[in-house]
Amino acid sequence: MPTDEDLLAAIERDPEGGLTQAIDRYGPRLMGRLRRHAFLREYGNADVDDIWQQAFLRLLDPECRAELRAAGGQVLPWLSRWGYWRLDDAAARKAIALPENLTAPDPTESEAAGPPSAMVTTLRRVFPLLSPRQCLILRMRSDEGLEEWEVAERLGISLAAAKKAAHDARERLKELMIRAGINLEDARRDS
Amino acid sequence: MMPEPRDRFDELLRDTFKAGVPDPEFKADDALPEEVPVGLRASIIEVARQFSTRLLAHRLCAAGEGVGWGIEDLASEASGCEGEAKRFLRGEGTPLELEPGHIAKMFFRARFEPNQWATLLFQAVASQAVYSEPSRGQIWGRTSGLSDLLRAERLSGSKPQPRDPAWAERFARAFVDEVLDEWKRLTTGMS
Secondary structure (H helix, E strand, O other): OOOHHHHHHHHHHOHHHHHHHHHHHHHHHHHHHHHHHHHHOOOOOOOHHHHHHHHHHHHHOHHHHHHHHHOOOOHHHHHHHHHHHHHHHHHHHOOOOOOHHHOOOOHHHHHHOOOHHHHHHHHHHHHHHOOHHHHHHHHHHHHOOOOHHHHHHHHOOOHHHHHHHHHHHHHHHHHHHHHOOOOHHHHOOOO | OOOOOOOHHHHHHHHHHHHOOOOOOOHHHHOOOOOOOHHHHHHHHHHHHHHHHHHHHHHHHHHHHHOOOOHHHHHOOOOOOHHHHHHHHOOOOOHHHOOHHHHHHHHHHOOOOHHHHHHHHHHHHHHHOOOOOOOOOOOOOOOOOOOHHHHHHHHHOOOOOOOOHHHHHHHHHHHHHHHHHHHHHHHOOOO
């Protein structure tokens, strides 16, 4: 049985053949997971086939393969996380109610706590709404303490691209915090 | 050692990670496999054949735009093959319709570096370097201005089998090497 790294290497040698192997191995399981996620969140199945296809096509992008390896190298969890996020994102764009964990916190809580704890709590709640790539980049920067050039190296992208990706991830996170009712002025000193 | 935080939001991010940001758990991970529709499977393989070319073209155009070169400008670098170059840049054609020197010139003008294009170009060629067997003595299309390998194939009427991954890999590696040689000549001012 080929390992996931073998599958990625096969895609690098022979994109069509390698992709076919990946689909043979994980296609039905990813389909089951995406349909289940869409069912549990009451999205309907309209986007599932498209997102299933887009998820597998990402394996053809060298930058995505670098991201997959940086995230641990396991193909099915990586495809699934991205697929779930895309289903959530597609639903949000169609203005279907967002998951319950994005409801705004009690405003008195955020004011009274003068923030850190309320902010930290909210940040933990909205963090999963970032794309898996954005989560990974923020983890690398703020949890592992990697410099931007190290993030670029791990993801196989240029330094400029890594800077932009980190900036975009922070901005998206701020946007989600504001949507969740947090006043970010409290968190700003010089940003 | 963790770099100094840039601002309060950075600090907040670090506090959050210090407090722990668990990976979200998804109930859908326990889903049973489900059959992938036959049409979807066929469709993804069809899309995959063009995918690397589209991605390569998209990134080349983005790099070109960054330095003020639009599609028309880049295509004009492929003198005699401008139409094919435009098709390629729009992600509709194939790099195989162009001379390696033309491709190298477009990369050079767009300041598109080999670490950004080599893998994608390999994939694009390996995905598309499949053609039907020509009948004996027949020469397909023009034989001038082609890569050495493609010209040899056309003149000899040799017969690579459709979906011969080993042949496609060899062919694509040789094609990328030719483009790289041309690109190096341009960057060292030897042309």
